[in-house]
Amino acid sequence: MSLPQQFATDTSPPPCPLPQAGEGKLALYIHWPFCVSKCPYCDFNSHVREAVDQAAWREALLADLAHEAALLPGRRLTSIFFGGGTPSLIPPATVASLIDAAAFHWTxxxxxxxxLEANPSSVEAARFADLARAGVNRVSLGVQSLDNAALKFLGRAHDADEALMALGTAQSVFARVSFDLIYALPGQSEAAWQAELGEALSFGTDHLSLYQLTIEPGTRFAAMTARGDLVPADPDFAATLYELTQEMTSAAGLPAYEISNHARPGQESRHNLTYWRYGAYAGVGPGAHGRRGGLATLRHKKPENWLIALARNGHGIAEETPVATPARGTEALLMGLRLHEGIDLDRIAALAGREAVDRAKVDGLVTRGLLSIEGNRLAATPAGMLVLDGILVEIAA
Incomplete structure (x- = not known):
C-alpha cells in the first residue's frame, strides 16, 4: 500500500493547544493487525496479507498516535504494549520510531x-536484540504449548524446539520475559498438563499467562464444534486443571494475580493492570480500543478501512462512545474482580455514581465462600474464580 500525503506525521506541537486533559497516568496500546496465518482458535483482530507496505504502515501508525496524543496532553506514560496480530513482524526501526514519538508526546x-508480543519462530527471534535496542524491555511469547501435537492442533507455525530456542534467546536479551500456554485442550489428560506446566515453570520466567481453550464465535474451532468435529474439554475437568494450575504456580512462587495471569511479586504486567484497575489508556492502530476521559474509543478494524479513515480524517477512529456514569462502575467491577486483589467498593460506587453491587447478594456469596470482604475491598475467593462469570452477573446492581 502506498502512503497518501494525508498520512504525513507532523510531530511539532499543535499551533493552538487543546484544553488540558488533566495530569495523570496513561497506558498506550499499539495494534499491529497482520499475521502470517490465522490460528483456528483466534478471534483477535488479525489479518493475513500477501504483502505489507512497511513504510506506509509506519507513517500511518505515527499519524494515528499523534492524533490521540493531541487529545491527551500532559500525561505520564506508564506502559506501551505492542499487540496484534503478530507485532514481532514489525521492523525494529518502526518500533523505535513509535517509542520515540510516544516519548515526544508524553512524559x-x-x-x-x-x-511486545512475539511469536517464537526463528525469524522473529532473530530480531529480539534489535527490538531491545529500539526500547522494548519486556517480551510476551506466544508459545501456547510445549507439545508438538498440540501445536499442530492449535495451528501454530513453530514446534516445541523452536519455542524453547526463542525463549532462551528472549531471556538472554530482555530483563522481563513472559510466555503463554493454552490448556484444557480436547483429549488432554491431567498428567499431561501437570508435566507440561512443570516444565514451563522450570524455565524461570517471572510471568506466565495460562489460558484455558475457549471456543470463540466466528473462529474455525467454532465451526468445527458446530459440525461435531471438535468436542471441547468437559467444564468440570477444565475446573480440575484450573485448580491444579493454581496449586503448581503458587508453589513455584508465581501465584495468580489475575484469573489467567501469574507472576512473581513485582513482575505483574503493568500495562494489563491498567485495564483491570480501570485506568486510562490510549489505543492506536486497527481495531484498537481506548478510554479517553468519559469516551470509549474504537478504531476501524479492517486494515484497509483504517487507512482510508486515517487519510480522510487524520485518525483511524470508527467510534467514540460516551460511557455513562453507571456503566463506568459496571466496567470497573467486571474488570477488577478478575484480580486477586479485588476491587475497592467505594471507588466502584464513585465511578458508578451510585451503589454498584447488590450488597445482599454479595453477603450471600461471602457466606458461601465465593467472595471475601475486608473493609471496603471485595475479592473473589479461589472457589469464586471458578464461577466468576456467574458471580458478576448476580452481584451487578
Missing amino acids: FAPDIEIT
Whole structure:
C-alpha cells in the first residue's frame, strides 16, 4: 500500500493547544493487525496479507498516535504494549520510531514498561536484540504449548524446539520475559498438563499467562464444534486443571494475580493492570480500543478501512462512545474482580455514581465462600474464580 500525503506525521506541537486533559497516568496500546496465518482458535483482530507496505504502515501508525496524543496532553506514560496480530513482524526501526514519538508526546515514567508480543519462530527471534535496542524491555511469547501435537492442533507455525530456542534467546536479551500456554485442550489428560506446566515453570520466567481453550464465535474451532468435529474439554475437568494450575504456580512462587495471569511479586504486567484497575489508556492502530476521559474509543478494524479513515480524517477512529456514569462502575467491577486483589467498593460506587453491587447478594456469596470482604475491598475467593462469570452477573446492581 502506498502512503497518501494525508498520512504525513507532523510531530511539532499543535499551533493552538487543546484544553488540558488533566495530569495523570496513561497506558498506550499499539495494534499491529497482520499475521502470517490465522490460528483456528483466534478471534483477535488479525489479518493475513500477501504483502505489507512497511513504510506506509509506519507513517500511518505515527499519524494515528499523534492524533490521540493531541487529545491527551500532559500525561505520564506508564506502559506501551505492542499487540496484534503478530507485532514481532514489525521492523525494529518502526518500533523505535513509535517509542520515540510516544516519548515526544508524553512524559515517560522512569520505570516505563514497554512490551511486545512475539511469536517464537526463528525469524522473529532473530530480531529480539534489535527490538531491545529500539526500547522494548519486556517480551510476551506466544508459545501456547510445549507439545508438538498440540501445536499442530492449535495451528501454530513453530514446534516445541523452536519455542524453547526463542525463549532462551528472549531471556538472554530482555530483563522481563513472559510466555503463554493454552490448556484444557480436547483429549488432554491431567498428567499431561501437570508435566507440561512443570516444565514451563522450570524455565524461570517471572510471568506466565495460562489460558484455558475457549471456543470463540466466528473462529474455525467454532465451526468445527458446530459440525461435531471438535468436542471441547468437559467444564468440570477444565475446573480440575484450573485448580491444579493454581496449586503448581503458587508453589513455584508465581501465584495468580489475575484469573489467567501469574507472576512473581513485582513482575505483574503493568500495562494489563491498567485495564483491570480501570485506568486510562490510549489505543492506536486497527481495531484498537481506548478510554479517553468519559469516551470509549474504537478504531476501524479492517486494515484497509483504517487507512482510508486515517487519510480522510487524520485518525483511524470508527467510534467514540460516551460511557455513562453507571456503566463506568459496571466496567470497573467486571474488570477488577478478575484480580486477586479485588476491587475497592467505594471507588466502584464513585465511578458508578451510585451503589454498584447488590450488597445482599454479595453477603450471600461471602457466606458461601465465593467472595471475601475486608473493609471496603471485595475479592473473589479461589472457589469464586471458578464461577466468576456467574458471580458478576448476580452481584451487578
